[in-house]
Amino acid sequence: MNRIVHIIVGVRQGGAEKILADVVNARAGGLEHHVVSLLAGEPYFAMNAASFHSLGLTRGQLSPGAVRHLRAIVRRLEPNLVQGWLYHGNFASLFVRDLSPTLLWSIHNTDLPVGSSKVSTRLIDRLCALFSRAAPDRIVYASEPARRVHERLGYAPAKGTMIENGIDLDAFRSNAEARNQVRRALDVSEGERLIGCIARFDPQKDHRTLIRSFASVVRQRPDARLVLVGDGCMDQNVELTQWLQENSVAERALLLGQRSDIGAIMSALDLLVIASAYGEALPLVALEAAAADLPLVATDVGEVRPFVLDPEDVVPPRDPERLADAILRALNRGSDLASEPAHARRRRLEQRFSRAAMVARYGAVYGTRR
Numbered sequence: 001m002n003r004i005v006h007i008i009v010g011v012r013q014g015g016a017e018k019i020l021a022d023v024v025n026a027r028a029g030g031l032e033h034h035v036v037s038l039l040a041g042e043p044y045f046a047m048n049a050a051s052f053h054s055l056g057l058t059r060g061q062l063s064p065g066a067v068r069h070l071r072a073i074v075r076r077l078e079p080n081l082v083q084g085w086l087y088h089g090n091f092a093s094l095f096v097r098d099l100s101p102t103l104l105w106s107i108h109n110t111d112l113p114v115g116s117s118k119v120s121t122r123l124i125d126r127l128c129a130l131f132s133r134a135a136p137d138r139i140v141y142a143s144e145p146a147r148r149v150h151e152r153l154g155y156a157p158a159k160g161t162m163i164e165n166g167i168d169l170d171a172f173r174s175n176a177e178a179r180n181q182v183r184r185a186l187d188v189s190e191g192e193r194l195i196g197c198i199a200r201f202d203p204q205k206d207h208r209t210l211i212r213s214f215a216s217v218v219r220q221r222p223d224a225r226l227v228l229v230g231d232g233c234m235d236q237n238v239e240l241t242q243w244l245q246e247n248s249v250a251e252r253a254l255l256l257g258q259r260s261d262i263g264a265i266m267s268a269l270d271l272l273v274i275a276s277a278y279g280e281a282l283p284l285v286a287l288e289a290a291a292a293d294l295p296l297v298a299t300d301v302g303e304v305r306p307f308v309l310d311p312e313d314v315v316p317p318r319d320p321e322r323l324a325d326a327i328l329r330a331l332n333r334g335s336d337l338a339s340e341p342a343h344a345r346r347r348r349l350e351q352r353f354s355r356a357a358m359v360a361r362y363g364a365v366y367g368t369r370r
Helices: 015-025 064-077 086-099 120-132 144-152 174-186 205-219 238-246 262-268 284-291 320-333 341-353 355-365
Strands: 003-008 032-039 051-057 081-085 103-107 139-143 161-162 194-200 224-229 253-257 270-274 294-299
Touching: 003 015, 003 064, 003 086, 003 320, 015 139, 015 355, 032 064, 032 086, 032 238, 051 320, 064 086, 081 086, 086 103, 086 120, 103 144, 139 144, 139 341, 139 355, 144 174, 174 262, 194 205, 194 320, 205 238, 205 320, 224 262, 238 253, 238 320, 270 284, 270 320, 284 294, 284 341, 294 320
Parallel strands: 003 032, 003 081, 032 051, 081 103, 103 139, 139 161, 194 224, 194 270, 224 253, 270 294
Antiparallel strands: none
């Protein structure tokens, strides 16, 4: 049996974390999975791994003791393959390179712009680029834009391969009963249009630009309401609530925080918005919106164009006016599930972006030795 140790920065709610959980839970090809989280905390997504370990670190912390702990775990497990996830997981895997015959890196971001992303993360990214020619056997990218960006930064081109993200399509199919239940629970009338953003509160996700654009939208569409879902999107977030108040839209916003019923939330929405400023590769939420037959408006960050229903629904990042215009067009157009763009999106989703297809591609890479 092939034994794989996955090293990831943390196991909170997030796209890469969900991909890891799906890969681990599939147990495809007789693989035995073990997960090591650098940060403290239990997995948000259930992981049926053979074992789960946490080094118990806090963000920004690194110590010789943690390296010794990591090496002790990997040495005891004697894996056939170690897989790093995200920049910090990839970097941490360098400390156990000698303990595994095969090393795989996973990258789920595109760019890390100066002034927006953390200096420490950019430094780790550059160090990984330097080590990429010697350390990993393969580098897996979630999208072609992510691969192009990183290879321009110096990541070894010969080692790159792409495995597109995938989801459980059935879990996000539009459900009329779920739509009614969620909207009743939120005290939303059927005549109101719900604009959703499902993303953790983070500079990358750019909630501030979204809120500024929503303020323009609601002046023309007073039936619109904004639904924010994700870690940090709650009334206790002083910065977020201040932005809503400054733009006079606090009464039109619903802050739901983290939710486990994302499929039901999707059914309740009329439009999904991805307002990210940078860094996205292939956002899972774009796949989920497509599976739910939702119109999608997104900033031109990462591989989102295949999942919108009109090219005008993709706009430049950090541009609240253009984002507001796109939201208004999408709301006024509505969702025509019988249209050719909607049919084409559904076909593309089923052919390339199912969870089963993604797991099979990871399994093929796990079976490869270089």
